[in-house]
Amino acid sequence: MTETSTKYNSKNTEIKWYQYWLEHKLFKSVPDTREPFTIVIPPPNVTGVLHMGHILNNTIQDILIRRARMQGKNACWVPGTDHASIATEAKVVNKLAEEGIDKHSVSREEFMDHAWDWTHKHGGIILEQLKKLGASCDWDRTKFTLDKDLSESVIKVFIDLYNKGLIYRGIRMVNWDTKAKTAVSDEEVEYKDEKSKLYYVKYKIVDMNEYITIATTRPETILGDTAVCVHPDDSRYKHLHGKQVIIPLINREVPIIIDDYIDIEFGTGALKVTPAHDENDYRLGEKHNLQSFNVFNDNGTMSKEALLYENIDRFEVRKIITDDLDKAGNLVKIEDYTNRVGYSQRTQVPIEPKLSMQWFLKMQDIVKPAIEKVNDETINFSPKRFVNTYNHWMENIRDWNISRQLWWGHQIPAYYISGTNDFVVAENIETALKLAREKNKNNNLTINDLKQDEDVLDTWFSSWLWPISVFDGIRFPENEEIKYYYPTNVLATGHDIIFFWVARMIIAGYEFRNEFPFKNVYFTGMVRDEQRRKMSKQLGNSPDPLHLIDEYGADGVRFGMMLCSPAGGDLLYSDSLPEQGRNFLNKIWNAYRLTQSREVDDEIKQPEHSKIALDWFNEKFNEQIAKLDELYDTFKLSEALMLVYKLFKDEFSSWLLEIVKPDYQKPIDRKTFTRLNEYFEQLLQILHPFMPFITEELWHQLRKRNAGESIMISNMPKPKPFHSKIINNFDVAKDIITQIRTVRKEKNISYKTKFKLFYSDNTNSFNSELQSVIIRLCGIENFSKTDIKPEGATHFVVKKTEFFIPLGTLIDTDAEIKRLKEELNYAQGFLNSVLKKLSNERFVKNAPADVIEKETMKQADAEAKIKALEEQILNLNS
RNA sequence: GAUCCUUUAGCUCAGUUGGUUUAGAGCGCUUGCUUGACAGGCAAGAGGUCGGCGGUUCAAAUCCGCCAAGGAUCACCA
CATH class of the missing domain: 3.40.50.620 (HUPs)
Structure with a gap:
């Protein structure tokens, strides 16, 4: 470069x-x-x-x-x-x-x-x-997470929780991932709406010439049915209470059970019960002492227990069994149906509910401090609304299945002695042996008698x-x-x-x-x-x-991502975001070039407009970094970046630099140059967290630095007291300058053409100190107060001060009147809204004094402005 | 189905305990500006009855109720 x-x-x-x-x-x-x-x-x-x-x-x-x-x-x-x-x-x-x-x-x-x-x-x-x-x-x-120290921590925690009685082993219906061949936690299941079918299948009643029809979305699980369930009050089926039915194709006799869990309205009101493959059926099975057949292998194919279709995939079997049921005369009808199917977040295969032995962590008690400390704001969430989501989950929490049927991870530190239910939990096999000998009161046990649990712990458990x-x-x-x-x-x-x-x-x-x-x-x-x-x-x-x-620079990408990223809100990415970032980098780069482009002359005096502008910027900067700290502290990072962006681009580059810029190819005075560099350096510092690279580069270009020095360890500017009055005064100057620029644009007057500017100020409210700044930016050849309103001039009003720019023949009186009338209209509308309040007795009686005072001041300002505008219009008409 | 959130300019969002101008920003849009730091730029401008209806209040984008649309989380009936 x-x-x-x-x-x-x-x-x-x-x-x-x-x-x-x-x-x-x-x-x-x-x-x-x-x-x-x-x-x-x-x-x-x-x-x-x-x-x-x-x-x-x-x-x-x-x-x-x-x-x-x-x-x-x-x-x-x-x-x-x-x-x-x-x-x-x-x-x-x-x-x-x-x-x-x-x-x-x-x-x-x-x-x-x-x-x-x-x-x-x-x-x-x-x-x-x-x-x-x-x-x-x-x-x-x-x-x-698999480093030695971290692994040991995980094992230590497991043992600790086990010894506290918070970890237990048990047979549960788990979410089985048939591709990864492991159980996954409830949180790892994503439900999707799916268009599927509802199959109506009739089962013959034993010893009767009658059938009962059930509805199912999963006909392949019929092979695992061990009951049909009906509601006790369902009159359609009262005569079938106590009967047996025959499962089609495999001819297994199973009971009709009665339970008010059944929704009479749904399907046929009769439910096939498959305790091994459905959570609710499992509960029914336990309650009614039903048999349980696991008809699936771990990979999702049919098992031996299914009796049919062994080793064929569950979805393949769905088609085959539908045909077979049809042929056997048991298929009544098929309807379209939309239901929600759980998918494994990791492998995206449909989850198969499966009964299996797993390790669980009891959650009910250990969540208590976690709930309390988020709700009393010991821990602060940004944005706050996520506390609701958090509470909802925490208060309905279920035990955490922490075992996974995998090898890659932390192997569960449980050692089985004989069979599956006799085990000890220890950090290594030597300690396990000691514990096992104590537990079984058998000193003849050896390491070979112990077998560590094959499974690993959930990654989140580390x-x-x-x-x-x-x-x-x-x-x-x-x-x-x-x-x-x-x-x-x-x-x-x-x-x-x-x-x-x-x-x-x-x-x-x-x-x-x-x-x-x-x-x-x-x-x-x-x-x-x-x-x-x-x-x-x-x-x-x-x-x-x-x-x-590569394309926009890391700084540019960071800028783009942060500018439109409200906390918790989605970020809608488009290439225009990093592009904006890159453009801003270029702006910073060129602002730097400008500040360094002129020869510095110790002899020339600092122009008044430069001093005024620098003094103003000092106040503005302090005002803004106080706001910046507030935004950081409340984690409003997008707004923080926006503030820094505008401070640099608008206030520093567009206002300050334009004012202090010396004439073409002229040198700059020492005082201004030094102060500019000071401010530039501070701006780089507040920009640094967002755009670390360019700020480091320019920070080094700005001054000679020692080896190892860096902006990233420099002292961040701290907010200092500032004078709002100086800022407000300067805002008036900005207003006037904008008005003049508008005049130039509307009248199509080139920036090279100089003109005179007069003001009439009966209220003495115009701060003439700012004249030099206005002259500097607006190509004014003469700026003076007048008591006589000039002829052939365009008018505008800022605050209570009237300004005139004599333009002779360029003036279009009608257009001028029209513009002034529009302004007058607005001012009158505003005044009316103020008067409406002030004339309301109850307002005057009830509102706090400072509010009334403000309204009174608004009234005075508006009236002064209206008066000035009316006079101008009158003059133009005469 | 339950709970929660959102609704302000074309887009993305700010807008404090109701009261500093009949609402702000960035982007986009319109218009003008090429010798001057930057066209990856500068300047000026247009654009909103604050989702709808009702209520509380001297005063509502802001508080309350109902409705509508969108979203999130959890649960789930075969």
């Missing part, structure tokens, strides 16, 4: 400064005497790649951490990844399958080797990608400890790091994982440290396309983030 280039080139700059930051270890944090500011990254899937959601989420975290660092806090952002049991195992299984290897033909150890190979090869790419975004994580702290375990606070609760960094300050994450993560981390925080894991939770929205569709691979509507960074 050359000094004279009119365009900012982000690419080289970004590589250079990220290198510099790493070299000088500027992201590194170690405990010291400063106040800590901690963020733990929501760990992405180790095999994942960066998508737009990550960009948004991590930009937010980087903004918060960079600001804290510049405020002098000891900022620590801990990066890392999670092992994503199901997703990663699926990928490894697929890879093995491609090589012709079946998972079950290799040992657990061999499989784990393959999985680690895969992880080392493909894992952590996402962290490298975050560096391109400018993420200022302390990379030396990078953690992985990530819920993340804010604690990354500082090793589970294994060593009193270590310096956990005591210094915990609790953390902010968690920034998508609202879609409020239950998976946020809620469970809060639970873990209180359970294991008796303290909240983070003070604030910032929920981001979803990134969608312009039609509000979610970004997805299938639609191909998601841009490649790295490509965007």
Whole structure:
């Protein structure tokens, strides 16, 4: 990039400064005497790649951490990844399958080797990608949920909860993923509306020449039926109470049971009962002591117990059995029907409800502090409305199925002694042996008599400890790091994982440290396309983030993502967003070029207009950064960025720079130059959290810096008292200037043509100090007060002051009158609304004094303005 | 089905405990401006009966009720 280039080139700059930051270890944090500011990254899937959601989420975290660092806090952002049991195992299984290897033909150890190979090869790419975004994580702290220390923490917690009696093992109806061949939690099931069929099938009654017809969406489960259920009050079936029916095709005799769970109105009012494959049927089965046949294999094909169609897929069987039922004369009819089908979030196959032995965590009691501390705002949610969602889930929480029938993950530390119900829980096999010998009072037991549970723990069972375990606070609760960094300050994450993560981390925080894991939770929205569709691979509507960074610069992308991203609200992405960011980068770059483009002359005196403008900007800046702090503190980051953007673009570039700019090729005075640079530097500082690269680049160009110095550890400007009066005065000048510009435009007068400006000020309200600024920006050759209203002049009124620009023949009197009349109209309308209030007795009686005073002042101002306008119109008419 | 949220300019959103001008911003749009930091720019401008109806109040985008549309979460009947 050359000094004279009119365009900012982000690419080289970004590589250079990220290198510099790493070299000088500027992201590194170690405990010291400063106040800590901690963020733990929501760990992405180790095999994942960066998508737009990550960009948004991590930009937010980087903004918060960079600001804290510049405020002098000891900022620590801990990066890392999670092992994503199901997703990663699926990928490894697929890879093995491609090589012709079946998972079950290799040992657990061999499989784990393959999985680690895969992880080392493909894992952590996402962290490298975050560096391109400018993420200022302390990379030396990078953690992985399967690291030794984190794994030990998970096992320790399992044992602890087991010993407290909160973890139990039991047969339950679980959500079975037939592709991953594991149970998944309720939260991992997505329901979708689906067009399906309702099949009406008749079952013969034993010893009667009669049939009972049931309706089902899943005819393949008929093979597992062990009863037909009717409502006790259903008159259609009263005569069948106590009878047996024959299951078609397999001719099994099962009872007709009676239960008021039945909805008489639905279908035929008769329900087939399949206790092994439906949650409600399971309950009926328990209540009525029914048999249970598991008609599916783990992979979703029919099992031996089905008696028919063994090893054929469940959806294939649905078609076959429909035909067979038809042939056998049992199919009555088929209707179209819409119902909701659960799909596995990970593999997108339909969930099969299945009875199986799983490990559960009792939730009822351990959620209590987590509910309380969110509701009393010990933990602050932004936006607040997510507290409702949180409460709803927490108050209806069900026990958490924490076991997964997988190998990739933390193997459950339970050791079976003999059979399946005799086991001990211990952190290793040696301790397990000791416990087993004690438990069975049998010192002859050896390690060979023990067999560890095959299953692993849910990935979230390790990530819920993340804010604690990354500082090793589970294994060593009193270590310096956990005591210094915990609790953390902010968690920034998508609202879609409020239950998976946020809620469970809060639970873990209180359970294991008796303290909240983070003070604030910032929920981001979803990134969608312009039609509000979610970004997805299938639609191909998601841009490649790295490509965007390449094209618009990381700073540009960060700007684009933040500008339109209200907390919790969805972000509708379009390329115009990073484009705006890139344009702004260019603006900053060129503003810098302007400030440095002139020779500095110590001899020339500072012009008055420059001094006035600089003084004004000083006040404006202080006013704005006070607002900025407020916006940060309430997590209104989009608004914070907008404020900085406007401050730089409008106030600094368009007003200040235009005023202090010396004439073409003339030098600039020393005083102005110095102050400009001071303000420029401060602007770079407040811009830095949002756009770290360009600000670092220009901060270094601005002055010679020592090796290792960086804007990212400079002191963030603090709000100072400011004078609103100076700001308000300047606003009047802006108003006048805008009016003059409008005159030029309407009359088509070139900016090169100079003209005279007069004002008539009976009320002495015009602050003539600002004359020099107006002259500077408006090409005025003479600006003076007059008592005689000039002929052939255009008019405007600002506040109570009338202004005249004599334009001689350029004046179109009729148009002038028309414009003034419109203005008069508005002023009169306004005055009326004020008078209406003031003439209302009850208003005058009830409203507070200051409100009435304001209204009275509005009245006076409006009347003065109307008077001025009326006079002008009168003059033009005469 | 239950609970909750949203509805303000063409689009995305601000708008504090009701009262500083008959509502603001960014983008988009319209018009004008090429020697001057930047056309990836500058300047000026148009555009809204604050979803609808009713109520409370001296005063409602703001509080309350009903209705309508959209969305979210949870649950789920075969």
